[in-house]
Every structure is written in C-alpha cells, then in structure tokens.
Amino acid sequence: MNSALVSTYEEIDRLLETTLEVDDYVDLETLKAPAVHPDFAPGALAEPIRPPLAPALRNAPIYREPEAPKGLAGAFGGKKKHATAIEVAKAEHEKSTRAHQSYVVERTAEHDRAMEKHAAAEQDRLAKLAKAQERYQAECQQREVDAQARNEELTKFINDLAFDVPTAIEEYVGIVLSNSVYPDAFPVEHDHSFDLSTRELTMRVFVPEPSVLPTVKEYRYVKAKDEIVATQLTAKAQKDRYSAAVHETALRTLDEIFEADRAGKIQSIALTVGVNRVAPATGLPETVPLVQVAAGRDTFSQFNLADVVPVETLKHLGGALSKNPFDLLPADTGRGVRQQGK
Structure with missing residues (x-):
C-alpha cells in the first residue's frame, strides 16, 4: 500500500521531468x-x-x-x-x-x-x-x-x-x-485551435480538481487495535503538490508542442490551464483558470527546463497565476493572456 502511494506521488511530482526524458516529435x-x-x-x-x-x-x-x-x-x-x-x-x-x-x-x-x-x-x-x-x-x-x-x-x-x-x-x-500520458491520479484533457494568420496555437488544458488527488501520507499497522490506520498529508503538503502539478502541467504542455513541432509551424502558444467544475454559487458548469500564459517559440526554446522552478518560469513569461490553486482561486485573467507582464 505504501509503495503504491510513493509511486503515485513520484509520478505526480515528476510531470515536467517525465516529458523532458522523451522526444515528443512524431514521425x-x-x-x-x-x-x-x-x-x-x-x-x-x-x-x-x-x-x-x-x-x-x-x-x-x-x-x-x-x-x-x-x-x-x-x-x-x-x-x-x-x-x-x-x-x-x-x-x-x-x-x-x-x-x-x-x-x-x-x-x-x-x-x-x-x-x-x-x-x-x-x-x-x-x-x-x-x-x-x-x-x-x-x-x-x-x-x-x-x-x-x-x-x-x-x-x-x-x-x-x-x-x-x-x-x-x-x-x-x-x-x-x-502521446502525452499523465498519471492515473492526475488525468489531464486538452482542447486546442490554430490560427494560421498569427501562427498561434490557443490551448486549454483541464486538470483534475484537488479533491481527486490522494491525501494519505502513509499507512501504518496499529498492533493494539489490529488495524491499518492512514496518516494524512498536511494541508501544506497537499497544496504544494497540487500547485506544483498545475505549474508543471503548463510548462510540460508548452515544451511538448514546441519540441514536437520541428518544422516551426507554431510560433507561439496561448495557454490556459484550468479546472472544470460545478460552480458552488450557481450549480452550473464552469472552468476555473489557474494559469494563463503566452510563450513564443524563440523565447521558450532558450530555457533549460531541467533546472527551472516552474512557477518562476511562468512568472517570467508574464503569466497570470492563481494565488491559491488548491482552493481553486481563479487567476487574474482580466488583462488577457497577451497583456500579462506589460
């Protein structure tokens, strides 16, 4: 049980690292x-x-x-x-x-x-x-x-x-x-469209709600009660893991597209990472944006993603980031993805 937990958390914590290990180009x-x-x-x-x-x-x-x-x-x-x-x-x-x-x-x-x-x-x-x-x-x-x-x-x-x-x-x-396979504990969906006149790919990436992720730190056997007891992760650990996963998903998506597009058909990507949920206030479906960022091919290709801190990279690109992804606090997208950082 504990080994499965460790494996699951490693998969979630290595979302960006995993894609850097493979060539995303499709022949x-x-x-x-x-x-x-x-x-x-x-x-x-x-x-x-x-x-x-x-x-x-x-x-x-x-x-x-x-x-x-x-x-x-x-x-x-x-x-x-x-x-x-x-x-x-x-x-x-x-x-x-x-x-x-x-x-x-x-x-x-x-x-x-x-x-x-x-x-x-x-x-x-x-x-x-x-x-x-x-x-x-x-x-x-x-x-x-x-x-x-x-x-x-x-x-x-x-x-x-x-x-x-x-x-x-x-x-x-x-x-x-x-071809981009995410962990079972962190399923991801994509939606995209391409504008030839600007050579920009508009992408929406949908990540799971925080409640989908496991919350158990470890299981231990209590001999006195003859039962297995779950020890929960701290709230901070859960928030940090979810926030990191959201930020790594954003960079992973940008990297996969630019790397796979060897011919340079796509010169920029306007990316939104969000969560689909039922709005507590209205009971209607809504998408909560957690990251909104634009990246140009020339700029992004200069980064050494193996050594970056994802949240800092997104800030460097002028992205709008949720201040609390775990609580699904929306990112400030009022200025639009192309106005960030100006």
Whole structure:
C-alpha cells in the first residue's frame, strides 16, 4: 500500500521531468504500415476425417471330415456310421459357410454405408474449408484495402501539414497530446485551435480538481487495535503538490508542442490551464483558470527546463497565476493572456 502511494506521488511530482526524458516529435511516416494478416486457422476443417476401418471379419469355417473308424470299429458297421457322420459334417459345414457368407455380406454392407457417410462428411468438410479460405482471402483483401486507404490518408495528412493546412496542424497537435500520458491520479484533457494568420496555437488544458488527488501520507499497522490506520498529508503538503502539478502541467504542455513541432509551424502558444467544475454559487458548469500564459517559440526554446522552478518560469513569461490553486482561486485573467507582464 505504501509503495503504491510513493509511486503515485513520484509520478505526480515528476510531470515536467517525465516529458523532458522523451522526444515528443512524431514521425508520421512511421505510422504507415502494411496490412498484417493473421495465419489462416481453419481449425478442425484442416484435418481430413479419418475413414472407417475395414471390418475385422471372422475366418471362414473350415471343413474337417470325421476320421474313419479303425480296426474292429470299421468291421462292425463303422463304415456306415462314418458315412453318416460325413454327411452330417458336410451339412453343418455348408450351413456354417452360408452363415459366414451372410455375415461377410452384412459387415461389408455396413462398411460400405460407413464409407459413403465418410465420403459425404469429407466432401462437406472440403466445401466448408473452401468457404473458409474464400472468407480468409476476402478478409485479407479488405485488410489490404484498409491499409492502403490509411496510408493514403497519412500521405495526404503529411502533405497538408507541409503546406500549413490549419486542420492538419491541429490534428498533429492532437496526436502529440494523445502521446502525452499523465498519471492515473492526475488525468489531464486538452482542447486546442490554430490560427494560421498569427501562427498561434490557443490551448486549454483541464486538470483534475484537488479533491481527486490522494491525501494519505502513509499507512501504518496499529498492533493494539489490529488495524491499518492512514496518516494524512498536511494541508501544506497537499497544496504544494497540487500547485506544483498545475505549474508543471503548463510548462510540460508548452515544451511538448514546441519540441514536437520541428518544422516551426507554431510560433507561439496561448495557454490556459484550468479546472472544470460545478460552480458552488450557481450549480452550473464552469472552468476555473489557474494559469494563463503566452510563450513564443524563440523565447521558450532558450530555457533549460531541467533546472527551472516552474512557477518562476511562468512568472517570467508574464503569466497570470492563481494565488491559491488548491482552493481553486481563479487567476487574474482580466488583462488577457497577451497583456500579462506589460
């Protein structure tokens, strides 16, 4: 529990440092990609159905003639009895032979019927396999079409960006901002528009209300009560962390946009960092501005952000800053973002 808290606070406290560790430029050409096809996986349809085994037939009956009487047995009517025994044996053999022949015919017919069923099932499998292959080929073809369309759109996007089409510049900024991942405990949203005539990007960044941030300093086990007790952060610690996060978000946003815009399409940024909330007085939605600042590319690019104190940098840029972001005291934006510092 405490390790998770430490990790969360480190993420919030390193909002600016985190972005300085990465290059925010997006190479749009790398977003082009060929179609990726999964392997054809028809499952059981790919396996031929095993044919039924040939019937294991009993051996045909073998005629065994009764032995002829020997010695005195043959002299006293034995030959006649032997002849009778032969007739009986032959009759039994013929009967057994006919039964065996019927048995063979029946088993062979059963096997033939099983083979017919197998042939029908195999034909059905092959037909389904062929349809699955057709489906797979159609899906592959569609993936190829979709990939080509996406790549053509990217080519158009890259060309539009090169020729300063405002919507393309705005879309590129959106891609850059979508790559800017904030901590779960400090979610951030963006809104922006670009004016080609002034080459200025107007940006609004929405940070969470202070109440969203965790307030627990640590958890400790109280043996006497056999329970885990939370120790709260001091009010000052909460205020300092939130204020720093707001100020770092402002500088982080400016840095990400200017760094990602290698071609220099954007020459200045007018930035407002605020909180969306329900106004206590009216019950209506409102945005409370906490930072309002304008920065030019040439000026901002000279800063060494790794060593700055964010609030001082914003003041240096002539920004309007809330005197108490934690209590959502609005910044004095009456003079407008471009009038600050004059």
